[in-house]
Amino acid sequence: MFLVESEAILATWDAYSDKHTDADGWPYDEVSYGWRMVQRDSETWRAFQSIRYSARELLATAAVQLQHINSGDVAPRWAWQLAELTRALENLEELRSGHAKVREARRSLPPVSQEEFVDSLAERNEEAWDYLDTWATQGRALLDIHAVALKAPTRVLSAVPASAAAPVQRPLGRLG
Template sequence: MQSEMILASWDSYSEKHTDADGWPHDEESYGWRKVQRDVQTWRAFEPVRRSARDLLATAAFQFRHMAASDLDSRWPWQLSELTKALDRLEALRDEWAKTREAGRFSRPTREQFIDALAERNAEAWSELDTWATQGRALLDVHFAAFKSPAPAPTKVPDPSLMPTVTATCPAMRR
């Protein structure tokens, strides 16, 4: 995954450019590299963001319908964390849209715009990291659901007791 490569690259950079206590050797360079990391992570998440709610809903549905023996005890927590992170990311995205709209009238300088964007990206880092590290749970649930046998129906409904459907659409009345 692209996000895993971004995290690995950041970890490598951070390890080489900080002292034993984690303090950067050059705060300005370190800060700019952190800004790059945040931008790259937002971009990597964008294709997932568009369908993230559907992915979470599908995983939750699959989880509820799997055999108990196929469930992983971490999945409820992971799905919950992904949902909370997505809620926060959507809130940040909405705030950013408002900031950009307000900027149409206040005309911020290029530097002010970049600083505001960097601040938004930095605020999103924790949630983006959650998706990068816990997002694999969506695939794990999906694959387990296909391995898991479908639960057997407990009772087959009697067709004579089923409600009749009346066609209300003119094309269906024949």
């Protein structure tokens, strides 16, 4: 689900950006362009939440599957893609956690205005954009690995290392 949503979000953004920038990539209206960028970041963050709880399990499963796939069937880029997805997930978790801590610390202070709250979310989403884009562009590797694993003689479909299999009572997301 996330891959489909993120592709649509990025296609919409690309079309908007192409129409609202000059030949050198400078926006005609910086304010409108900035607000549209905030919308893109927010939509992508929201779309990622559908797989956030299961992302680590998806990565662990793909890593195990990769170990059991015939080496001739392994795309050379997959190990790199898994490493990039892992790095991006760690950064996303850090941003989410940091934002939650700031919100919690603010509970003892006078309430922030709606504008300040929205600005803090926009800032988090902007910082998260590169990591979300990594998931949007490299996440298909998880599906590719799984597709090859389906054909593997040992049928390594959902082997998950014990560390990643710890019971977590959270909804599972759908990647594609």
